[in-house]
């Protein structure tokens with residue numbers, strides 16, 4: 001027996017830094033990875049006899065929060081079994097990973113991001129740590145992509161099905177132009193070919209200069225992507241929401257920002273602010289009227305325990321039922337308000353972390 005038997009003799013885990021993640025992660029590939037994550041959670045939640053054998057499964061507890069002096073540390077472990085790595089590919093993988101992420105709101109005053117994290121990817125057969133993926137950009141793309149997937153399945157697909165040419169165009173409102181607000185706006189612009197043409201983007205931020213900065217970013221983005229949208233910086237949240245088909249709220253607010261009277265009758269909202277305060281950004285009169293969809297029942301039981309609204313179910317279950325008879329559909333009633341109440345969940349980081357790791361291995365295969 002080797003003297004190293006049962007000791008940690010293997011090489012160090014890969015470290016995939018923020019710049020590499022930016023190069024490797026593509027919006028459309030991330031979209032597929034997030035769909036796999038949503039579906040895995042809802043397939044797992046089904047009665048075992050009703051599970052779809054060809055769909056992934058998962059395991060993830062509600063995340064834990066550790067309160068420190070300046071902010072919180074979230075521990076988000078998860079496993080996704082038998083997920084497809086790419087659309088149209090038969091290759092499947094099982095991935096065990098854990099994201100550790102901190103939210104320290106005063107960081108902005110010293111020029112640091114308020115959210116900082118890493119995804120730890122383990123070998124799902126041996127449990128050995130294989131890679132550490134920096135997860136600031138990753139969290140930006142995966143959170144915005146979760147909203148894109150929810151918007152697509154709950155709002156845009158039904159809308160596209162009602163138009164003769166199968167395309168739709170939207171007016172988008174971004175309430176909160178921090179990192180997440182920016183990533184959401186870019187995500188909607190970059191996925192126009194697959195989801196919906198963006199014709200107008202309205203921006204509001206508590207500190208107006210940040211909305212002006214995002215307008216500049218989106219003007220550059222329009223040139224890069226050959227898009228033809230107008231961007232407006234708004235003085236009030238009401239003005240920002242006016243006539244919007246799709247709204248994103250991505251703030252650290254502990255108080256309501258969006259009221260029912262600001263909204264069109266038919267609108268989809270992605271309420272992303274979470275972590276320290278939950279379901280704080282929308283007023284109760286919005287929750288009184290809307291249909292709420294969540295990412296993860298287990299997390300919602302803990303973090304949305306005080307939410308008074310009609311919670312219809314998980315986005316993954318909507319996707320799983322898409323080809324079922326209409327009476328089994330979980331889609332929102334047409335013409336009303338739908339809300340994706342995004343908490344963020346570990347399985348999103350599992351499938352997107354694995355995507356980055358696989359792409360890194362492919363890009364560096366000559367050095368392995």
Ligand SMILES: NC(=O)C1=CN([C@@H]2O[C@H](COP(=O)(O)OP(=O)(O)OC[C@H]3O[C@@H](n4cnc5c(N)ncnc54)[C@H](OP(=O)(O)O)[C@@H]3O)[C@@H](O)[C@H]2O)C=CC1
Nearest residue numbers: 114177178179180206207251252253273274275342343344
């Ligand atoms: N659902 C999910 O999966 C995830 C959710 N999040 C959450 O998204 C939110 C935004 O995160 P991120 O963009 O990374 O953070 P940033 O620090 O980059 O941006 C924070 C934004 O919130 C605004 N804000 C803070 N407090 C208030 C307030 N009281 N009223 C109005 N606006 C306010 C800030 O405005 P100003 O510029 O004026 O300071 C800024 O626009 C946070 O709640 C975060 O926890 C983050 C990651 C994942």
Ligand SMILES: O=C([O-])C1=[NH+]CCC1
Nearest residue numbers: 101274275343344345
């Ligand atoms: O899911 C996530 O990564 C987070 N949700 C709220 C803060 C960070």
